[in-house]
Amino acid sequence: MAERRRHRPGLLHRRVSGPAANGLSRDEVSSRVSRGLANRVPDATSRSLWAIVRANVLTLFNAIVGTSFVLLLLLGSWQDALFGVAAVGNAVIGVVQEYRAKRSLDRLAVLEAPLARVLRDGSVQEIPTADVVLDDVLVLRAGDQVTADAAVLDSKGLEADESLLTGESDPVDKDAGAEVLSGSIVVAGRGTARVIRVGAESFSNRIAAGAKRFSLVNSEIRNSLNRILGWLTWALLPVALIVANGEMQSRGGWQQAIANGTWTDALVGVIASVIAMIPLGLVLLSSVAFAVGGVRLAGNKVLIQELAAVEGLARVDVLCLDKTGTLTEGGIIFDGVHELAEPAAQGWEHALGWFGADPEANATSRCLEAAFAHDGGSPAVSSVPFSSARKWSSVTFDGGSPGHGSWILGAPEIVLAGGPAGGAEPAADAALERAGRFAESGLRTVVLAYAAGASITAENPTLPAAVKPVVVLTFREQIRPDARQTLDYFRDEGVDLKVISGDDPRTVAAIARSVGLDAGEGYDARTLPADPVLLEEVMGAHAVFGRVSPDQKRDMVAALQRRGHTVAMTGDGANDVLALKEADLGIAMNSAAAATKAVARLVLLDGRFDRLPSVVAEGRRVIANIERVSKLFLSKTAYSIAIAVSFGLLTLQFPFLPRQLSFTDGLTIGIPSFFLALMANTTRYRPGFLRRSLSFAVPAGLIVTASLLGLNLYAASRGATAAPEAAGSLQSASVLTLSALGLWILAVVARPLDGKKLAVVLAMVASLVLLLSVPPVRDFFELALPPAYLLLAAGAAAVIGGLAVEGLAWVHARRFQGT
Secondary structure, eight states: OTGGGSOOTTOTTOBOOSTTSSOBOHHHHHHHHHTTOBSOOOOOOSOOHHHHHHHHHSSHHHHHHHHHHHHHHHTTOGGGGTHHHHHHHHHHHHHHHHHHHHHHHHTOOSOOOSEEEEEETTEEEEEEGGGOBTTOEEEEETTOBOOSEEEEEEEEEEEEEOHHHHOOOSOEEOOTTOEEOTTOEEEEEEEEEEEEEOGGGSHHHHHHHHHTSOOOOOOHHHHHHHHHHHHHHHHHHHHHHHHHHHHHHHTTOHHHHHHHTTHHHHHHHHHHHHHHTOOHHHHHHHHHHHHHHHHHHHHTTEEESSGGGGGHHHHOSEEEEOIIIIIEEEEEEEEEEEEOSSOOOTTHHHHHHHHHHOTTOOHHHHTTTTTSOOOSOSOEEEEEEEETTTTEEEEEEOTTSTTOEEEEEEOHHHHTTOOTTOOOOTTHHHHHHHHHHHHHTTOEEEEEEEETTOOOOSSSOOOOSOOEEEEEEEEEEEEOTTHHHHHHHHHHTTOEEEEEOSSOHHHHHHHHHHTTOOOTTOEEGGGOOSSHHHHHHHHHHOSEEESOOHHHHHHHHHHHHHTTOOEEEEEOSGGGHHHHHHSSEEEEETTSOHHHHHHOSEEETTOOGGGHHHHHHHHHHHHHHHHHHHHHHHHHHHHHHHHHHHHHHTTOOOSOOHHHHHHHHIIIIIHHHHHHHTSOOOOOOOSOHHHHHHHHHHHHHHHHHHHHHHHHHHHHHTTTTSSHHHHHHHHHHHHHHHHHHHHHHHHHHTOSOOHHHHHHHHHHHHHHHHHHTOHHHHHHTTOOOOOHHHHHHHHHHHHHHHHHHHHHHHHHHHHTTTO
């Protein structure tokens, strides 16, 4: 059969005749190319590589961090410049993520055909798709992808599959004068068509252009971190000035500090306070957690096209589903043959075999090929190809064949309505009733009827006056075996489901009911209101929509978003591209059009719908763990700001060197956070990540500040800040206090403590003791054993602060219980 549908070898460069016999001449083609009327599309997105680098590197935030880094190098304090590694890592990750998104958009294309078959100078030629020009005559055959919008000149049973563009799963008949859209596939027949739109004006390229708008996935984690960094950017300079004044005043005033050179130590203290305020590690760790989640999902055949998309599905509360390719596997399959009550006419199996083997068979007839063999014998005297306008096809066998006469295969309500004389067989009513019952259950039906002694020809395609219904054939769309189970999972998780398709709303509703959705009759999108407010109401009231255009799909997603929903959209066709782009999370099947996969954030590589629950689980793990570790990082930001302001206003020296803060950060935040962020966590997503984190982090930071402030004020009352040696002892006591409180906060945040979490906390405590026992480490971080009174004071400050943290954790847990 495959051989019968191939293009004939002698097709290329043979002479043709009839309408548009010559096509365009070479001079006409050159003229159109010079006027820009070729099928070329500018390959550009809205964001260049330089714009991406500039947005991620040349910022006020990075300028402050970069300046601090350079100053420390100039002052010879490279040991205090370790934060530069994290800062560079954050910038690189930002550039790489956006550049990957840009590259996906650059590759976006609806057209995949590299060559087009055109008629020029009287002969058929194959040329690159980009060389097609306006008014070219396309020569179309079954299997071709239409390369530019065109108007049909001549049709011999020409049918196009426009499901990738419009969502309509049934092939569309293309008679003379009809328009064929670029990106559609010729599935039956042959014909010629004159190009009417090229390049950016063609249907497929208009879809691609709308999808190439640059954007990043909507990530609550990333948005929250960017909001924090934005706040800090404007707080850094005022706080730095307060700290600078405090540092200089603690060294005898500005004049004396500049005169005796101690201003350099003051500058190091200012930089330490500034860098301590910035949660550089949180940004880096979030990217690492996303990346690890992406690797885990890749093992489950889920491709993450943008790291932050890992969290997306865990936040979704509305999932919009395209029918074709998502709930169903695409295409239709033969369901069964149902003989009618009267004895069937002889030869009906032979007739069905012929319909299935016909090279110009439509998609429905081709489904019969496997079930009804055709040996090639008993040649047809005449035949009429299927037309969606007629809704039937026919074949006539000669008198020596089994079942000689005419056989008609088509829509029951058309075939059994009777010919011009109106004489339908009495059995027609019973056949129509039976076919109607099948249709109500979601099956597609066609009837095979017989007209003895009649001859139907392509020149006179008219139904006989009386036909005899022989069998009813049923077809169905192949439901994905994992569809019902996956949809049940999302319903149980409180996710609202919407089915949005370009197909007939009754068919969509039947499919939806078969997978357990309460579909009703289905809403015909051709009657959707244009008013945005009314559209929102319709989207809230209905769950199944049919006859939806690509632009309507996008508007429907936007309407749900305006109602406060986080929306995911699945799809496989180019008609889904705009909606996938608009959605908070676009999901494509691997069988999807190239343009659809390019714009989607997730691609299910094996096409299994039941992979989505694993995506939800991974997103929950990432969100819950990043919320957990964010409390550590943000508490550090809170106490860094509070320490900088309070010590500066009280003209006390900043109690840490930058390297000492790196030491405490690593043991109490950085290293344990890495392990906590990668552990299992099944906590269900709850909105308000930033509010919950700050409600714990800010009070915790103030507790740490109060403990350190009390320690330093006590030390000042004992004269411990007068000599440099005493100042070093106070710094060491402050490091011990901060380390103890940091580990206490770590133990609180890690709860409930299981074996793995407890092991992480105990390992950090052991590491602190070990490192303080190693002389080279103490020397590098400029740490020393404080005097006994300072050691006792540090211990008391840590215990009091720790008990306050316990009280905070108790209040926080009850305040946000169940939210």
